[in-house]
Amino acid sequence: MHGSNAPETQLLGYAGGRLDRVDHIRTNSDLLAQAFASPLARRVVLEGLEPVVEGGHLAMEPLPADAWIEHHVLLGVDEGQRPIFAELLADTPDNVMPSARSRSLVSEVPGHEAALYGTARSLLSWHARHRFCSVCGQRSAPAKAGWSRRCGSCEAEHFPRVDPVVIMLAEHRGRVLLGRQHGWPQGRYSALAGFVEPGETLEEAVAREIKEEAGVAVHSVRYVMSQPWPFPSSLMIACTALADDDALKIDETEIEHAFWCDAEGVRAAMDEEEGAPFLAPPPLAVAWHLLRHWLDGQVAGRTPSA
Amino acid sequence: MHGSNAPETQLLGYAGGRLDRVDHIRTNSDLLAQAFASPLARRVVLEGLEPVVEGGHLAMEPLPADAWIEHHVLLGVDEGQRPIFAELLADTPDNVMPSARSRSLVSEVPGHEAALYGTARSLLSWHARHRFCSVCGQRSAPAKAGWSRRCGSCEAEHFPRVDPVVIMLAEHRGRVLLGRQHGWPQGRYSALAGFVEPGETLEEAVAREIKEEAGVAVHSVRYVMSQPWPFPSSLMIACTALADDDALKIDETEIEHAFWCDAEGVRAAMDEEEGAPFLAPPPLAVAWHLLRHWLDGQVAGRTPSA
Structure with a gap:
């Protein structure tokens, strides 16, 4: 069932650093x-x-x-x-x-x-x-070899941000929920995503985002993998979840469109086939690997249909 | 094998919010x-x-x-x-x-x-x-019902921080690595922990922190659970990992001491027994739940010895 693009060799972008951070x-x-x-x-x-x-x-x-x-x-x-x-x-x-x-x-x-x-x-x-120091408004200066900034005025120390983002596939009866944002390339769909907010677990953030964007309630959130995404400094945390039902209520300020796609459609998109139901995210993105993970699970869990 | 403190009923602190964040x-x-x-x-x-x-x-x-x-x-x-x-x-x-x-x-x-x-x-x-705005140093003002701040001078928008932290148990031949920080209550030990840095996956952060703090190389990192920790705004991401060997090289600027503890020792500590080899973290902390998770896995995976 694997496509011709040798997916296992596709690198997850910006992951796999080898520096000793000393x-x-x-x-x-x-x-x-x-x-x-x-x-x-x-x-x-x-x-x-x-x-x-x-x-x-x-x-x-x-x-x-x-x-x-x-x-x-x-x-x-x-x-x-x-x-x-x-x-x-x-x-x-x-x-x-x-x-x-x-x-x-x-x-x-x-x-x-x-x-x-x-x-x-x-x-x-x-x-x-x-x-500038966010506490007092005075100029701050790099410290700790560039891993913090210190304010000479109020002495506050500030650390680089890492912004956790959940990115997730909701599944319902063998289909996954894909969405597209306004302004994306024509036909491009991907997993839904959003920033984790203060006061919630990853699992709660996954459920909130899918509910907000697509009106779908989910449970059984499972962590799959993570990726640093340097635009400017996100930590993408990829998950799957199970949807209670497949009725959609899309928040059009957040996403342009969403639909449920079956495994054959996902496979066709990942293999970049003509006539595929959507244009898959690029392999450097964790969304591609999340789709691959889901597809491999579908294949492993069933009698192959092809 | 479960202790008398009915651990399954212990709540994970600050998780489980029920507000619709609207x-x-x-x-x-x-x-x-x-x-x-x-x-x-x-x-x-x-x-x-x-x-x-x-x-x-x-x-x-x-x-x-x-x-x-x-x-x-x-x-x-x-x-x-x-x-x-x-x-x-x-x-x-x-x-x-x-x-x-x-x-x-x-x-x-x-x-x-x-x-x-x-x-x-x-x-x-x-x-x-x-x-104050970190871009230009002028005063900023709350926006979006308090979910952002906007600078009236340079128009930058700033969002609340959520700082991902990995907290993890390295395992080696049925024992887990526990450490204590300077200034903790006497006898208290817990899982090692540290902030995720820009440019690394969660799995890479886990491996880096254990290597930095205890000199131990690990592989097979597995996500267990997460917790919002409002001091001031961390997202605790709890994991397990397998250690290559049990030789320790402790960074004493980061931790005061570390040791490998077997399942019986962890059980005694979680049950708050006299003579337990350490004082466990409180149940509100994700570290307690991570220890519980590890212990349950040990019990499930073996013939009970008691």
């Missing part, structure tokens, strides 16, 4: 200075927030002699013992949403290099939008 | 004004960030005639169709960490009321520490 160096100014001064040290080459690819790898460069340690984040140490840095942005980026270059990177460089880029992108986006 | 009202100023003006509307009674209990319930009061809608968060609508609000703090709290009152609340009121309190506490803490 937490102990972040808070030790001597060790940090040593890492920065090391002839092995490299920094990620970026154009604003965008990656640069050279010879099938994420471009890296030695640290210039006039580089300031205070303007760099220590991402970690790689398998070749090279300390890897990224330079903070001087300007605030106009847009922290996914760009064509940041997406295509995933298929152009090894997976762990895309993960390294994603980490840099999330941290740089966060610094750029947190130059 | 997302559609947050962005509709007419509906919001109606909810605020409703004779059914109530607000949570707080002393600073601390809860007040009356007759076994979280104290609520009608909205005073002179209350300002701009100073309130709409938490949601309860099962009695009452819109439930919380008033933003005028001052910045000194301490957003767990207090005795906020902990004892969990055993004093129904679980869903402790969840409602937790949601309020997280949101109020966030507003109190985000009065």
Whole structure:
């Protein structure tokens, strides 16, 4: 039943980082200075927030002699013992949403290099939008090798955001609920998704989002997998759930349309067949892997129909 | 094998909220004004960030005639169709960490009321520490019924934080790894834990934290359950993992001590027996439930030894 696109080899984008994050160096100014001064040290080459690819790898460069340690984040140490840095942005980026270059990177460089880029992108986006202390309004400055910011005025310490997002497939009698947002490419459908709010479990967030967006009550939420999504700094948490019934009541401010799709339709879309009922999300997205997971479960749980 | 404390009835603290969060009202100023003006509307009674209990319930009061809608968060609508609000703090709290009152609340009121309190506490803490725009340093103001803040100067919109934390039991040959932090009550041990960082999956965060804190490499990470933890706004994500070996190399800046504990020791601690090898975390914490989950799996997977 598996399609021709060899799905098991599709990489989950921005996951699979291999850097040792060397937490102990972040808070030790001597060790940090040593890492920065090391002839092995490299920094990620970026154009604003965008990656640069050279010879099938994420471009890296030695640290210039006039580089300031205070303007760099220590991402970690790689398998070749090279300390890897990224330079903070001087300007605030106009847009922290996914760009064509940041997406295509995933298929152009090894997976762990895309993960390294994603980490840099999330941290740089966060610094750029947190130059001021949210407690007192004064300027803050990077601290802990770029893993926090400290306010010199009120002494508050601020940490990079990681925003948990639930992304989920509700299932009802062998069909899954797919939705599309306004402005997506024609025919594209995916799993529903939304930010986890304060005061709820993941399971409660899954149920709330499906109810809000599609009017469907669910139970039996199961965690499947997770993915860092650096636009700007989400943690995608992929789940399945069982729906009580299949009546839809769509919130059109949130999504444009939703429908229940059977396994054959999902398979056709994942295999990019002509006439498939929808255009699947790209393999770099966790939604693709969640659909694959669901489809594999359908196949494993039944007598094959083909 | 189950202890005498009827563990299945122990509530997970701050989870199990029952409010309809009425997302559609947050962005509709007419509906919001109606909810605020409703004779059914109530607000949570707080002393600073601390809860007040009356007759076994979280104290609520009608909205005073002179209350300002701009100073309130709409938490949601309860099962009695009452819109439930919380008033933003005028001052910045000194301490957003767990207090005795906020902990004892969990055993004093129904679980869903402790969840409602937790949601309020997280949101109020966030507003109190985000009065200024982190992009430009100017004052921001609450928007969307308290579910965001908007900067009138640069127009940036800011959303409440939810900080994902992994909390996990590494297992090796029938024993689990327990650690204690500096300053904990004497004898207290729990699962290791740490914040998820930008650029990593949950599974990668689990492996990194156990490696950092205890020097142990793990694989086969499995999600167990989650919990909102309102001090100030964490999302606890509880997992198990299998350790490659049991040699420990403890980072004493992070934890004071760690050891491997067998099922009998965990059982004795959960049952609060004299002579138990450690003092278990309280049942309101997800760590207690994670230990229970592991212990139940041990019992189910073996011939009982007692």
